[in-house]
Amino acid sequence: MAARAAQMNPSVIREILKVTERPEVISLAGGLPSPETFPVEAFEQACARVLQTDGRAALQYAASEGYGPLREAVAAMLPWDADPAQVLITTGSQQGLDLIAKILIDAGSPVLVETPTYLGALQAFTPMQPQVAGLRCDDEGAVPDDLAAQAAAARFAYLLPNFQNPTGRTMGEERRRAVVEVAVRTGLPLVEDNPYGDLWFDAPPPAPLSARHPEGCIYLGSFSKVLAPGLRLGFLVAPKAVYPKLLQAKQAADLHTPGFNQRVVVEVLRDGFLDRHVPTIRALYRSRRDAMLAALEREMAGLGVEFGRPSGGMFLWLRLPPGIDAGALLAQAVARGVAFVPGAPFYPAAGDARTLRLSFVTASVEQIERAVAALARSLQDALQQRHG
Numbered sequence: 001m002a003a004r005a006a007q008m009n010p011s012v013i014r015e016i017l018k019v020t021e022r023p024e025v026i027s028l029a030g031g032l033p034s035p036e037t038f039p040v041e042a043f044e045q046a047c048a049r050v051l052q053t054d055g056r057a058a059l060q061y062a063a064s065e066g067y068g069p070l071r072e073a074v075a076a077m078l079p080w081d082a083d084p085a086q087v088l089i090t091t092g093s094q095q096g097l098d099l100i101a102k103i104l105i106d107a108g109s110p111v112l113v114e115t116p117t118y119l120g121a122l123q124a125f126t127p128m129q130p131q132v133a134g135l136r137c138d139d140e141g142a143v144p145d146d147l148a149a150q151a152a153a154a155r156f157a158y159l160l161p162n163f164q165n166p167t168g169r170t171m172g173e174e175r176r177r178a179v180v181e182v183a184v185r186t187g188l189p190l191v192e193d194n195p196y197g198d199l200w201f202d203a204p205p206p207a208p209l210s211a212r213h214p215e216g217c218i219y220l221g222s223f224s225k226v227l228a229p230g231l232r233l234g235f236l237v238a239p240k241a242v243y244p245k246l247l248q249a250k251q252a253a254d255l256h257t258p259g260f261n262q263r264v265v266v267e268v269l270r271d272g273f274l275d276r277h278v279p280t281i282r283a284l285y286r287s288r289r290d291a292m293l294a295a296l297e298r299e300m301a302g303l304g305v306e307f308g309r310p311s312g313g314m315f316l317w318l319r320l321p322p323g324i325d326a327g328a329l330l331a332q333a334v335a336r337g338v339a340f341v342p343g344a345p346f347y348p349a350a351g352d353a354r355t356l357r358l359s360f361v362t363a364s365v366e367q368i369e370r371a372v373a374a375l376a377r378s379l380q381d382a383l384q385q386r387h388g
Contacts, residue, residue: 004127026371028358029339031165031314035362037281038228039268046267054263062259064251065089066235070262073269074221074235080211086237088246091257093195093222093234097124099249100191100218103242104155105130112150112157114142116346116355118165118193121158130155132348139308141171144178151186156218159190162197162205163313166346166357170311173206180212188216195222198278200312201286215239218246223265225314226278231261285314285361288368292316292360295372303379316358317343320379323386326356332378338371 050058065071066089075084090096097120105111105128113121115134125132135157136146142159151157159179161171171179183190192209210217219237227233238246250256289310296307296316304321320326326342333340343355363371 004129007127007129009123009126024337025334025339026337026363026367026374027339028360028363028368028371028375029341030362031359032362033225033229033314034281034284037277037284039273039277042268042273042277043228043264046264049267050260050263058260058263060259062256062262064247064256066257067259067262067266069266071235073266074237077274078211078219078237079207080214082214082237086240086243088236088238088243088250089257089262090234090236090250091254092224092229092232093193093220093236094120094124095250095253095257096218096220096234096236097121097191097193099236099246099253100156101125101128101130102249103245104189110150110154112142112147112154112188113348114159114164115348116166116343116351117158117348118160119346121193122346122348125158134348139169140175141169142179144175144182147179147188148182148186151182151188154188156189156191157183158193159209160193160196161209162194163199163310163315165196165313166315166341166343167317168308168310168313168315169317170205176206176209176212180209183209183213183216190217191220192217193220195220195225196313197221198226198274199282199285199314201282201289202311205312210237218242226274226281227265227268231265233257233261233265282312285312288360288363288365289316291365291368292358292372295369299372299376300379303376303383305379314359314361316360318356318358319352320354320356321383322354324379324382325353327353329356329378329382332381333375336374336378338374338378340375 070089071084071087074087075082101124105125107129109130111125111130111132112135113132115137133150135142147157163170190209194208197205210219222234223231293309306319308317310316330342341357343357344351344353
């Protein structure tokens with residue numbers, strides 16, 4: 001085995017998802033979009049049009065950069081003057097993280113991440129053997145002073161400004177300005193991951209970091225959360241200085257993202273489909289977030305549990321009372337019919353064992369209420385055992 005293979009670890013979330021296949025378990029674990037939001041009819045019609053009008057080209061090998069009309073559509077969707085020539089279509093945005101790791105990280109390279117951060121990013125970066133350092137964070141994400149203090153030696157900082165996975169927090173306008181000011185002043189490259197930015201509930205989030213500093217940012221986006229994850233379609237937008245190497249890494253990885261899928265999405269996107277479709281996703285997710293917050297306030301009253309109030313996205317972040325380990329609590333919760341993701345694996349170093357992540361988008365309101373009640377009973381049992 002190569003030395004880097006020893007650095008690869010299984011996804012804690014994927015392992016937990018195996019447990020949730022049991023029909024009696026309500027899963028609040030996986031970061032899966034609700035299948036109720038998948039526009040099946042629109043895809044059925046788009047697939048037929050692609051096969052009828054461009055079938056042979058759609059089924060052939062394709063350009064590594066991606067299908068031209070899709071790259072143009074992506075550039076047009078972005079809130080800055082993006083050049084389609086700087087758009088690279090990826091096989092899910094997870095591939096974008098892998099490509100970035102391959103071209104920017106040497107063994108021992110310092111890389112900055114939020115505390116906690118997206119587990120899939122840690123999985124993508126770790127095989128390249130970086131020195132991953134956690135940034136001090138508050139309710140708006142990375143603290144600019146700490147970002148500045150660690151910027152000098154770092155290859156890049158990886159940030160999720162919108163409805164962050166796992167915490168659900170969002171950077172405000174002033175924080176974004178301060179983060180970009182640090183990046184400009186120190187020359188620190190930023191990797192901005194934005195899979196959830198369209199899933200706002202009350203008001204859209206502030207402009208992306210990349211819109212303020214496009215020459216210093218690599219921007220990652222995805223069609224998984226607004227159309228369907230099974231397409232495995234994501235994209236990155238990169239400065240011209242690094243785009244060629246990202247493209248070469250893409251060529252080595254899989255030659256190209258499936259051209260058929262790309263053409264189908266272009267067909268689906270015609271006539272402003274997302275403008276009509278995404279608000280229906282927001283409305284569904286907001287109702288389920290509200291249901292989970294109400295259930296937590298009711299069921300966790302007096303138990304010493306802290307939790308955030310996300311203004312979009314898919315996740316709620318909880319902190320349990322002192323002495324309660326979320327990893328140990330998971331087995332008790334599963335026995336009562338509910339699953340969640342312990343928070344410790346989301347940290348770049350020793351994680352906070354008292355934290356956990358709940359997803360509110362795939363369960364119905366009734367299931368959310370039952371699951372949170374079961375989680376509260378499991379916590380009550382754990383507290384009683386701890387206090388004898």
